[in-house]
Amino acid sequence: MAFDLLQRRNEKFVLWIPGAAQTHAPLLVLGTFAAGSPAVFNPVCTVSLCNSDLLDLWELDPNSITPPLQNNTIYYYYFEITDTSSSNLGTFLVTDPLAYTVDYRVTNSRDEAVQPAAVIRFRDGKLWPCDIDGNEPPPVLIPTQDAIPDNNKVVIYELPTSWARYKTVGGVQVEAGTFTDVLALFDSTTVGDRFSDIPSIAHEAILADLGTNVLELLPAADAKPLDQWGYATAHYFTPDYDLGSSSDLTKLVEFIHGMNISFFTDVVMAFGHDPYGYIAFDQFHLDPNAEASNPDSYQCHSEGMRNGWGGRLWRYIQNTNGYDPQSGKTVNIHPAWSFHQGHLHRWMSDFGVGGLRLDCVNNIGNYDFLRTYKEAAWSLYRSRYPSASDAKFLVIGEELSVPLDLITGGTLNALWNEPFQGRLRAVILGQNVGDNFEWTVRKMANCTLDSDYPFTDGAQVVNYITSHDTEGTGFGGYQKERLYNFLDDNGVIDVERRAKLAFACFLTAVGIPMIFAGEEFCDQMDLPMSSKQSDPVNYERKAEDWRTRVFNFVASLVNLRKNCPALGGNDTQFIHTDKSRGGKIMAWQRGGQDQAPVVIVANFSDEDTPGDQYFVENWPQRNRNDWREVTQNRNVPSEWVGNEPLMHWEAKVYTYWREI
Known part of the structure; x- marks a missing residue:
């Protein structure tokens, strides 16, 4: 499926600024990069972009630049713009919002207002997306439809790349893994990158042994912070700089596709830290406190204002007559809708995404956008196969209040089932939630019995014992931490026995099971329980005897859950x-x-x-x-x-x- 704006950027430098009257033409600031300490950006030229015959679109043919660009050369570039938005009037040097690769070495800064350079190769008169080493990865090979698990046979592995090892002298060393480290969890011949000295990563294939058939990475698009899990997305079209290159991600996805494992990714669309906050704020973003009368400032299913969590909320109720990035025509559009559909096209077309998890859908605040986004994702999925099965693709929403009308109204395919976690954690302590004990178990085992949240099918539901929301009292705490810590905090001595009971209930229940990384061997929290953004996964623990027994127990049930027809309905x-x-x-x-x-x-x-x-x-x-x-x-x-x-x-x- 064609997406006009993404096709245009193969021929020209392109900057889309919807609905904003530019007093000055945007400038292309082009240069080359020299590694070193410090790294050096060598300017080549600064050239004005031209307003195209399509309203809101600024372009520059690289072949028109004087002196001529050198063939087969990697260039670094910025756009210099004058933002006329009410919030940010001024001139800014910004990253290309459509950049497929960025490089932070140019500025050596992760400050919110300091932008990394975008990277592109000029070859044979065209612009070619490439990694910082110049490699040009082709799109991921799409698996045959038969290789994709049906939704009712899916077992998701939710993986952050924040991992830990113990230092030789006290303390815990926490670092982001890379896409290669993730690959090492599936391939025993891959030793990993930053964690190559951990035997369970260098010499085992933990996730191949576990047998889950969906890998869901926490947001894999680029985010600036180094010590978090990707929920501060800054560059939506590029894989996270700290995790590796597009080539690394492509290699990972193609490997797991060969194992009949699908790749899901997490997407954050309530707020962003993207360049449009400086380019056209009033078209793409909003400050709810400054627009208290704007319905766009409020959450769905709540009278509360939307929360940017340190980022800029996306503006979804915004109509602009101008260039449509998908069709290439001049029509009435919602700029933020088009932007997000653009990076959806990039990730599904180039990285073989086979399912999506949408973060905090209430805070997105616009069901019309969500429905359109889901439909765009399904169109891209169906374009892969002559006769695409409706049972092999999912768009999942995360919202702990479980707004079921998102399912009944056709806005999304599935929701996180937050009540499941509460019920399961209660029954493994011999307690009940709301109902008597028997009905707490019944509703845990079969979500279609829950009259408060009357799901009609298990494929509409994602169950979990633990999720990445493991933080403290501000987010529920105590009952949310890793299973090991939950049991320990409740005075449980035999954690192994109780964990096995939990997994037996979990992996046989109606609904799609999602295992948070490390729970399969009862990992525990290495850092104080204060934030989901910092607690890592410690794969070293899997080698402990009792944790290995838990792992083997879970793996046996994962295999049953994937394959036994009785558990699919x-x-x-x-x-x-x-x-x-x-x-x-x-x-x-x-x-x-x-x-x-x-x-x-x-x-x-x-x-x-x-x-x-x-x-x-x-x-x-x-x-x-x-x-x-x-x-x-x-x-x-x-x-x-x-x-x-x-x-x-x-x-x-x-x-x-x-x-x-």
Whole structure:
């Protein structure tokens, strides 16, 4: 699918400034780069851009520059603009908002007002996107449709690249991993980059062993901060400078595609730290305090104002007659809508994005935009295949208030299921949330039973035990931290047993399971619980014996969740509640009438079942001799089917389904 503005930038330097009357023509400041300490930007020329025949579009043919540009040369450039927006009147040296590569070495600064240079190669009379080393990565090869998991068989791995290792002398060393470090989690022959000295990264393939079939990176677009997780997006069209190049990301995505693993990315569109804050603020951004009467200043599902969290809120209720970046025609557009659809086109076309997670959708504040963005994403997905399946692509919204009308109204495909986390964490402590204990378990196991949030299908729901929102009391705290810390804070001594119970419930529940990186081996927080932006993933811990046992337990259930048909639908029957033990021993069955069932038997109490046997009533097809217990990978003798004892805080998962 064509996107006019992105095609034009192959032929010319292009700057789109919608609806802003320019008193001075923008200037192209072009130079070359010399590495060193300090690095040097060598100016080549400063040339005025020309107003094209299309309103709002400024262009410059690189072949018109005098003296002529050198063929096959990498150039660094800025735009110098005079911003007429009410908030920022003045002249600024800014990064190209459409830059595919930026380089911070030119300024050696991450200050909000200091812009990195954009990077481009001039070759054969055209402009070619390239990495800072000059490599020109081709678009990611798109996998066959058969290689993409169906939405109801997806298991997401949510990965920040903020990782930790212990220093030799005390303390914790925290650093951002790279795309190559992520690749090392899948490929045992890749030793990693910054974490090549950690055996579990250099010599293992943790995520290949775990078996999740979606990698969801926290925002992979460029953000300036070094010690955060990418939610301060500054350059929407370029992979994060600190994580690696476009070539590195392409290599990672193509490798996991070869493993039938999809690539999802996180996108932040409530606020930005982008160059348009200096180029055309009033067209793209707003200050809600200065526009209290503007509906665009307020969140959806709330009377509260939108929050920029240190960035500039995107302005979505803004009509401008001018150049349409997608069609190339002069029409009435919403500038911010077009900008975000532009980088959507870039990421899906060049990096093979197979699904999206949209951050804080209430704070975006505009359902019409969200619906249009989702539809654009689906159009790009469908353009890949002659007959695209509707069951193999998702646009997911994150909003902890769970605004279900985003699903029922067709605005998004799925939502984070925040109530699941609260219910699961309660039941593994033997507690209930709102309802009695039995109904807390029922609604945890099957989200379609939740009358407050009546989802109709598991593919509409993303469940999680833990997410990257692990911060302290300001965001809920205490119940939000990593599972290990949650259990420790609640006085649980046997973390291994309780963690396995949590994962047995989680990976067999109706809905799409999302594992936050490190939870599969019960990682714990290395830094004080104050911010999701700083707590890293410590893969060194996976080598500890008990954590390895948890990891293997989780991996066995991930494999079942991906492949067993009974876990792909919504059918759930509760077959046993032991009233004699306060309802704290329950069993439920997953799967439809014609499917091999999965039966979960869970003991949410401090007491083992008495004797050598524990009879579970209503067990399906009890007389079969091919039942097995999944987490221990053992066959169950026919006389023990539905009759095995349970230890305290233990869950067992049974089925007679076998992989073909």
